Amino acid sequence: MSITLHHLSKSFGGSPVVDDLSLEIGDGEFVVLLGPSGCGKTTTLRMIAGLEAASSGDILIDHRRVNDLAPQKRDVAMVFQSYALYPHMTVADNIAYPLRVRKLNREQIQKQVARTAAMLEIEALLARRPRELSGGERQRVALARAIVRDPRAFLMDEPLSNLDAKLRLQMRAELKRLQQQLATTTVYVTHDQAEAMTLGHRVAVMHKGQLQQFDKPLEIYQRPANRFVAEFVGGPGMNFFTEEVARTLLKSAEATQTDADVGIRPEHVEISRVPRDGWLPARVYVSELMGNEVFVFLEIDHQKIIARAPADFRADAETPVWISVAADKLHFFDTKTGLRI
Amino acid sequence: MNTFRRFGKYLIVTGALVAALAPIYWMITISFKHEIDQFAVPPKWFRFPPTLEHYAEAFLTRSFGQYLFNSLFVAVASTVFALLLGTLAAYALARFRLPYGLDRKLALWILSTRMFPAIVTAVPLFLIMRDLRLVNTKLALVIVYTGFNLPFVVWMMRGFFAEVPRDLEEAAMVDGDSRFGALWRVVLPLVLPGLAATGIFCLIVSWNEFLFALVLTQTDTAMTLPVGIAGRVTQYGIKWGAMSAASVVAIIPILAFALSVQKYLVRGLSLGAVKG
Numbered sequence: 001m002s003i004t005l006h007h008l009s010k011s012f013g014g015s016p017v018v019d020d021l022s023l024e025i026g027d028g029e030f031v032v033l034l035g036p037s038g039c040g041k042t043t044t045l046r047m048i049a050g051l052e053a054a055s056s057g058d059i060l061i062d063h064r065r066v067n068d069l070a071p072q073k074r075d076v077a078m079v080f081q082s083y084a085l086y087p088h089m090t091v092a093d094n095i096a097y098p099l100r101v102r103k104l105n106r107e108q109i110q111k112q113v114a115r116t117a118a119m120l121e122i123e124a125l126l127a128r129r130p131r132e133l134s135g136g137e138r139q140r141v142a143l144a145r146a147i148v149r150d151p152r153a154f155l156m157d158e159p160l161s162n163l164d165a166k167l168r169l170q171m172r173a174e175l176k177r178l179q180q181q182l183a184t185t186t187v188y189v190t191h192d193q194a195e196a197m198t199l200g201h202r203v204a205v206m207h208k209g210q211l212q213q214f215d216k217p218l219e220i221y222q223r224p225a226n227r228f229v230a231e232f233v234g235g236p237g238m239n240f241f242t243e244e245v246a247r248t249l250l251k252s253a254e255a256t257q258t259d260a261d262v263g264i265r266p267e268h269v270e271i272s273r274v275p276r277d278g279w280l281p282a283r284v285y286v287s288e289l290m291g292n293e294v295f296v297f298l299e300i301d302h303q304k305i306i307a308r309a310p311a312d313f314r315a316d317a318e319t320p321v322w323i324s325v326a327a328d329k330l331h332f333f334d335t336k337t338g339l340r341i
Numbered sequence: 342m343n344t345f346r347r348f349g350k351y352l353i354v355t356g357a358l359v360a361a362l363a364p365i366y367w368m369i370t371i372s373f374k375h376e377i378d379q380f381a382v383p384p385k386w387f388r389f390p391p392t393l394e395h396y397a398e399a400f401l402t403r404s405f406g407q408y409l410f411n412s413l414f415v416a417v418a419s420t421v422f423a424l425l426l427g428t429l430a431a432y433a434l435a436r437f438r439l440p441y442g443l444d445r446k447l448a449l450w451i452l453s454t455r456m457f458p459a460i461v462t463a464v465p466l467f468l469i470m471r472d473l474r475l476v477n478t479k480l481a482l483v484i485v486y487t488g489f490n491l492p493f494v495v496w497m498m499r500g501f502f503a504e505v506p507r508d509l510e511e512a513a514m515v516d517g518d519s520r521f522g523a524l525w526r527v528v529l530p531l532v533l534p535g536l537a538a539t540g541i542f543c544l545i546v547s548w549n550e551f552l553f554a555l556v557l558t559q560t561d562t563a564m565t566l567p568v569g570i571a572g573r574v575t576q577y578g579i580k581w582g583a584m585s586a587a588s589v590v591a592i593i594p595i596l597a598f599a600l601s602v603q604k605y606l607v608r609g610l611s612l613g614a615v616k617g
Contacts, residue, residue: 051511071514084512088530098516101526145516155515 001062001152001185002027003048008057010043017043019209020057028183032200034190036232040209041189045155048187049078061152072101077146078155081162083138085130091141092117092126098149116148119178136167143178153185160195172198193233197221205229227338230263230331236295238263238331239305248280249325260332260341268329269307271296272322273315279322284315298323365592372396372585379581395582396590404561405587408569413594415479415565416547419486423543424536426487427494432524434495435502436510448499451492459489463556470557477559485553490543497542501535502528537605541598548595566591 003025010018018040025031033041046052048059050071058065066074077098085094092113099109117123120140130138139159146154159175160168176199179186190196196203197217205212205220205228213225224230230238241249246262272279285297285304294309298321307323315321332341371379373391399405434448466485467476475481505528513523529536551567558564564572570587573580599606 049511049515051515070519071511072517072519074515075517076515078512078515080508080512082506082508084506084508086509086513086527097513097518097526101513101516101518101522145512149517 002060003153003185003187004058004060004063005044005048006058006060008044008047008054008059010040010047010052010055016209018047021206021209021211023204023211023214025185025187028185030179030186030188030199030201032188032190032196032203033206034193034196034200034203034233035206035212036191038208039206041191041206042157044206045078045157045187045189048153049076049155050074075151076153076155077149077151079142079146079157079159081158083130083142083162085138085141085145087130089129090126091122091128091130091133094130094141095126095144095148098145102149112148116144119147120144135163136171139163139171143175147178147182151184153187154179156186156188158190159188161190161192175199193235196233205232207232223340224331225340227261227263227333230333234265236266236306238265239269241305242301242303245280245300245303250330259335261335261338263331263333264325264329266295266306266308268325269298269305270324270326271298271307271309271313272324273319275322276324279324282321282323284317284319284321286317287313287315296321368585368588371581372589374582376582395586398580399583399586400590403583404564405566405569405583405590407561408564408566408587409590411479411563412548412565412567412591415482415486416544418479418483419490419547420540420543422483422487423490423494424540427491427539428498428529428536430491431495431498432502432528435499436507448495451495455492459552463552466553467556476557477563479563481557482550482554482563482565485557486547486550489550489553490546493546494539494543497539498532498535501532501539505531534605537602541602541606544598545595548591 003023005021005023008018008021009016021040021044023031033044035041043052047054050066050069050073054067059067061074061076086097089097095113095116096109099112104112113126114123117126120143122137122140122144125133125137125141130141133141139162142159160171163171172195179199188195188199200217202215203217203220204214207228213220213229215223215225220229220233224233224238227240231240240261240263249262275281280300282298282300285299287297287309288295289311291311293311294313296307296309296313296315298305298307300323333339334341370386370389372395373393374385374389375392375394378385378389400409430451434444438444439447470476470481473481475484509527509531510520510523513527514520518526549567550565551571554565554568555571558568566587570584570591573584573587
């Protein structure tokens with residue numbers, strides 16, 4: 001089913017949290033709402049679920065306006081950041097809950113709970129209570145409870161944020177696999193751009209309640225619509241230069257654009273330990289060995305930028321280096337509006 | 342030093358226990374003593390010929406059986422109503438934000454009804470009940486006790502509800518349940534210890550209440566145990582034996598109930614103190 005947000009706004013006590021947001025989410029699509037905390041992504045999700053009333057604008061599910069529909073009538077399933085498992089019920093009862101309130105008969109409930117538990121490999125946990133489970137197990141139960149009734153859409157609010165790094169990676173892959181299997185429309189909220197890049201068919205980047213860009217992950221990475229997206233997406237984000245540095249940089253890169261903010265991704269900054277013709281001198285501020293690569297923090301004219309160098313690159317602090325950027329890898333943004341040129 | 346400290350500790354505990362239990366022991370022994378032994382000098386602490394004559398007098402020749410029933414009826418009914426209304430009110434006050442901060446003002450307003458002395462409302466309540474033709478009925482006491490316990494229930498339960506994460510009932514509603522269903526199936530089971538603790542307090546207050554029962558009841562049809570017992574103090578003499586016998590019986594139901602929900606009581610009173 002499709003979800004359409006039409007000029008959706010929400011304000012709490014006069015201050016806007018979501019500001020004129022329009023999105024079209026197609027049937028079976030996995031859309032990620034990405035943004036820093038306080039950007040309105042969770043509020044948007046809660047409005048889709050019906051837990052929060054929209055101040056203005058429309059929410060359409062399958063082209064039907066659902067603004068005034070109570071959450072229980074929207075037939076969407078939500079996975080909460082806290083998992084929100086019912087502590088007084090066993091895992092089996094937790095998963096069966098959506099079916100029980102729908103008054104399915106006992107056999108059907110048992111069958112569906114068993115099938116879902118098998119899908120998430122939690123059959124062994126069915127008799128336990130939530131407090132006896134690990135974080136990853138709770139996560140699976142929360143997913144099972146969402147999946148069991150075959151809802152029209154999944155809404156997920158930072159579901160992986162409470163897991164440790166290793167488990168998060170594993171669950172991320174499983175989530176992706178699961179969504180491919182079920183092909184259920186999914187709206188996924190996160191502040192983690194790696195999750196957004198890997199999971200989403202399309203990513204909606206939000207900032208201060210406003211939609212910044214809504215596109216395929218690669219497009220967002222390669223052609224950010226504005227400075228905010230450029231700096232937020234990517235790990236680490238895009239480098240920006242002061243005017244002076246930019247001018248010399250442009251000259252060396254033989255680019256013609258002027259009067260614009262100039263940015264470049266860290267992986268497109270080349271570093272040399274020996275001086276080369278036309279390269280800019282810089283100093284190493286600090287370098288961080290990541291294992292497969294090195295993040296080199298550089299200083300040029302009191303400005304810090306980050307470059308990603310091969311794993312064998314070694315440089316102590318204060319070492320002089322020379323950098324070069326390719327003209328076709330530069331991004332230009334309007335100085336006033338921040339929009340991509 | 343250490344032994345001295347421990348000894349001191351036990352001394353204090355013993356002192357507290359004696360102070361708390363001595364009157365009860367006194368009452369229980371008097372209820373089983375012949376009138377002649379009750380105030381013998383020196384006191385007969387442990388050895389005396391026991392008798393059940395006072396129990397027979399209280400419950401067979403006098404109407405203490407009826408008082409006992411009245412007390413039970415009024416206490417249970419008013420507790421049930423207070424819990425029912427108070428819990429719903431508390432849930433609303435804990436969960437919904439009203440305009441102009443009305444939710445907090447309402448809560449304080451509800452509590453303020455407990456801030457003046459009970460005697461202030463005794464006369465108006467008597468007049469109201471008289472006009473409603475409810476004087477000397479159990480219903481009058483049920484209404485008054487329900488009203489009296491409501492603020493207490495609202496404030497206790499509001500605290501317990503506030504401890505329950507909102508996510509849980511939101512999850513229940515997204516899962517397809519109504520708000521009431523979420524309250525019934527998810528939230529209430531979680532605050533059950535709190536509900537039990539609140540319930541027993543209501544029960545105790547209603548069971549022991551004296552003032553309104555004295556003002557609003559006159560005959561056996563509605564009179565409760567506290568009023569009935571006090572009624573044995575007459576201008577001709579004080580029936581210590583019958584009073585004690587009735588008092589012993591009066592503490593049994595509350596004691597039994599308190600013991601049966603003790604587990605909940607402790608958990609309910611310390612709910613929120615420890616996370617888990």
